[in-house]
Amino acid sequence: MWKKKEVIPDYITQNVSEDLIKLVDMVKIYDTGSIKVLGLKRVNLTIKRGEFVAIMGQSGSGKSTLMNILGCLDRPTMGHYFLDGIDTADLPSDDLSAIRNRKIGFVFQSFNLISRTSALKNVELPMTYAHISKKAREKRALELLERVGLGTRYEHMPNELSGGQRQRVAIARALANEPPLILADEPTGNLDSASSVEIMELFSKLHNEGATVVLVTHEEDIAAFTNRIIRFRDGSLVSDTPNIPVSKREKEESEEPEEPEEPEEPEYQSGDALC
Amino acid sequence: MLRENMSMALHAIKSNKMRSFLTMLGIIIGIGAVIAIVSVGDSMRNVFTDAYKDVGINRALILVSWEVTDFRSSDYFDRDEMERVKEVFHDKIAYIDTNSSVDTEAVNRLKKVKFDFQGVDYNYTDVQPQNIIYGRFINEADVKKAANHVVLEDKGAVQLFGTADCVGRTFRMTVNKNTQEFTVVGVYHKDLSPLAAMLLNNGQKQAGFIPDTVVSPKGNMSQVLNFYVRDGVNMKEFQPEIVKYIAKTKGRKESDIRVMSVVDQMGNVDSKLSAMSAAVGGIAAISLLVGGIGIMNIMMVSVTERTREIGIRKALGARTRDIMIQFLTESALMSACGGVIGIILGVAIVMIGGAVLKTTVIVRPSVVVMAVGFSGLVGIFFGIYPASKAAKADPIEALRYE
Numbered sequence: 001m002w003k004k005k006e007v008i009p010d011y012i013t014q015n016v017s018e019d020l021i022k023l024v025d026m027v028k029i030y031d032t033g034s035i036k037v038l039g040l041k042r043v044n045l046t047i048k049r050g051e052f053v054a055i056m057g058q059s060g061s062g063k064s065t066l067m068n069i070l071g072c073l074d075r076p077t078m079g080h081y082f083l084d085g086i087d088t089a090d091l092p093s094d095d096l097s098a099i100r101n102r103k104i105g106f107v108f109q110s111f112n113l114i115s116r117t118s119a120l121k122n123v124e125l126p127m128t129y130a131h132i133s134k135k136a137r138e139k140r141a142l143e144l145l146e147r148v149g150l151g152t153r154y155e156h157m158p159n160e161l162s163g164g165q166r167q168r169v170a171i172a173r174a175l176a177n178e179p180p181l182i183l184a185d186e187p188t189g190n191l192d193s194a195s196s197v198e199i200m201e202l203f204s205k206l207h208n209e210g211a212t213v214v215l216v217t218h219e220e221d222i223a224a225f226t227n228r229i230i231r232f233r234d235g236s237l238v239s240d241t242p243n244i245p246v247s248k249r250e251k252e253e254s255e256e257p258e259e260p261e262e263p264e265e266p267e268y269q270s271g272d273a274l275c
Numbered sequence: 276m277l278r279e280n281m282s283m284a285l286h287a288i289k290s291n292k293m294r295s296f297l298t299m300l301g302i303i304i305g306i307g308a309v310i311a312i313v314s315v316g317d318s319m320r321n322v323f324t325d326a327y328k329d330v331g332i333n334r335a336l337i338l339v340s341w342e343v344t345d346f347r348s349s350d351y352f353d354r355d356e357m358e359r360v361k362e363v364f365h366d367k368i369a370y371i372d373t374n375s376s377v378d379t380e381a382v383n384r385l386k387k388v389k390f391d392f393q394g395v396d397y398n399y400t401d402v403q404p405q406n407i408i409y410g411r412f413i414n415e416a417d418v419k420k421a422a423n424h425v426v427l428e429d430k431g432a433v434q435l436f437g438t439a440d441c442v443g444r445t446f447r448m449t450v451n452k453n454t455q456e457f458t459v460v461g462v463y464h465k466d467l468s469p470l471a472a473m474l475l476n477n478g479q480k481q482a483g484f485i486p487d488t489v490v491s492p493k494g495n496m497s498q499v500l501n502f503y504v505r506d507g508v509n510m511k512e513f514q515p516e517i518v519k520y521i522a523k524t525k526g527r528k529e530s531d532i533r534v535m536s537v538v539d540q541m542g543n544v545d546s547k548l549s550a551m552s553a554a555v556g557g558i559a560a561i562s563l564l565v566g567g568i569g570i571m572n573i574m575m576v577s578v579t580e581r582t583r584e585i586g587i588r589k590a591l592g593a594r595t596r597d598i599m600i601q602f603l604t605e606s607a608l609m610s611a612c613g614g615v616i617g618i619i620l621g622v623a624i625v626m627i628g629g630a631v632l633k634t635t636v637i638v639r640p641s642v643v644v645m646a647v648g649f650s651g652l653v654g655i656f657f658g659i660y661p662a663s664k665a666a667k668a669d670p671i672e673a674l675r676y677e
Contacts, residue, residue, distance in 0.1 A: 073590060073670050094595060097595075097597075100592050101592020106591065112674065113587075114587060126592055129591060
């Protein structure tokens with residue numbers, strides 16, 4: 001049991017699809033015993049590689065449910081969710097763990113760093129579960145912390161860092177296994193406005209470097225950083241509109257007007273683009 | 276991954292030092308107690324074995340059983356019979372006497388000291404060497420002439436004469452209802468550890484040797500014969516031989532003759548002592564069970580406290596098995612640490628006890644190995660339930676846990 005070679009199914013490591021996220025007639029029903037609650041009603045949605053998308057909605061709109069399903073923490077009741085071409089509907093939980101480990105980088109509202117554990121160790125964690133050697137893990141974790149601007153604070157414990165810094169550690173952790181998808185759930189919800197802007201600029205930077213970022217938020221000014229805004233109400237998708245990100249708008253205002261750039265980045269090169 | 280789990284477990288144990296120590300305490304006390312008790316038992320057996328060796332493993336007593344209903348005067352042995360036995364079995368028997376002794380009070384002017392003199396033949400030192408510090412042992416002439424000569428242990432000599440160097444000094448005592456004067460011809464010294472002395476305590480009586488012809492002269496009858504077989508003679512094989520001979524001379528059935536050998540007795544006491552230490556050790560092992568439950572309890576608390584951590588780990592790709600192994604490693608490590616500390620404690624107690632009682636102590640390596648193995652197993656066994664509870668946690672709920 002201890003020494004057993006860890007086998008990750010090939011389809012998880014090898015599958016590459018142009019449509020990173022594809023929801024087909026996806027329905028989520030919560031069975032609370034006495035009553036069944038409809039969480040999501042027949043959602044059809046496709047997100048391509050390299051997009052920067054905000055999912056918006058009031059509480060109870062189903063956006064958290066969607067987040068859990070997109071993050072492979074939960075399974076759809078009906079319909080299909082293809083992540084990078086893999087149908088996740090019927091996968092056993094250990095395979096879902098492997099998918100979360102390789103395909104998704106999570107950023108949470110409450111940071112969710114492991115307490116009393118250094119920033120470095122926190123960033124190393126997803127790589128530990130990917131069975132990467134200690135030396136390689138440490139090297140990469142240091143690089144990632146450097147990249148989010150915390151190169152000198154790798155030994156700090158989460159409680160020794162400010163909210164913004166903690167979220168940077170969380171983002172570094174999300175990037176650890178070079179996942180194709182960064183999934184952020186209200187990443188600025190616990191931050192002041194200055195830190196919020198810094199974090200959103202970091203996401204924009206990651207997106208410009210080729211990452212696919214999907215973030216859930218209820219704040220319009222946060223969603224304004226993205227290229228596409230999808231709105232939910234009462235479990236249904238109500239609107240899906242392109243958006244010109246704030247950073248670009250500022251640029252356009254100061255410089256010459258440019259063709260509004262559609263999210264493209266044709267070929268996502270998984271490792272190199274992120275490093 | 277094993278190293279990863281180990282370092283995670285160490286980290287968790289270290290980050291809650293006091294709690295971890297208190298949890299380990301049950302195992303520490305349990306293992307310490309088991310090691311101490313089993314080792315004390317082993318050491319006691321060792322002392323007994325030594326003591327028996329002192330009495331002589333080649334030694335046995337033979338007699339007509341006290342269970343016969345028609346006891347006859349011919350069931351006693353006299354000196355002539357003893358001599359005949361000695362002759363018949365001279366190639367098997369190294370030494371024989373009538374197992375006589377004098378329990379009396381030695382008087383030197385106003386000093387009175389209780390003595391227990393063992394009646395011996397001159398060649399007694401062939402089978403039981405004595406450490407003579409002054410003078411000599413009983414010799415052939417003493418035995419032949421039934422001379423009133425004695426050899427004293429140095430402790431008794433000091434009590435009676437104020438000095439161990441008392442060769443040639445005389446005192447009076449009553450032997451066979453006849454008060455006579457005796458001369459000290461030798462003094463010997465005997466080393467006994469305090470524990471052995473305690474176990475072999477002979478009251479306040481002092482020891483010494485006297486020619487057995489003085490205690491049990493010709494014509495005197497003795498109920499038993501005391502003999503030592505020669506080195507290399509198997510006592511168990513020799514017994515039926517001598518029983519057959521005695522039965523014939525006494526006109527008794529062979530089943531009426533008893534042989535009591537030290538080897539038999541030793542085995543008897545040894546098995547009783549080992550049964551006893553196993554039983555007490557078993558009771559101490561129950562405290563290990565209690566320690567194990569303590570570990571389980573704290574692991575349950577720890578799993579609940581760390582629900583969110585479990586959720587994070589799962590979200591980041593930990594599988595059910597990874598979480599299970601993480602928590603099992605933690606409980607096993609905690610228990611094994613307790614086991615190691617317990618061994619150190621137990622061995623220390625035994626060592627200190629041995630030093631105080633000036634006794635060689637025995638700590639069997641097999642007991643130590645078993646104790647560590649058992650404590651590790653306790654940790655794993657009592658870790659299974661909390662670990663599986665942790666492993667089964669739903670990541671969504673766990674992440675929401677405050």
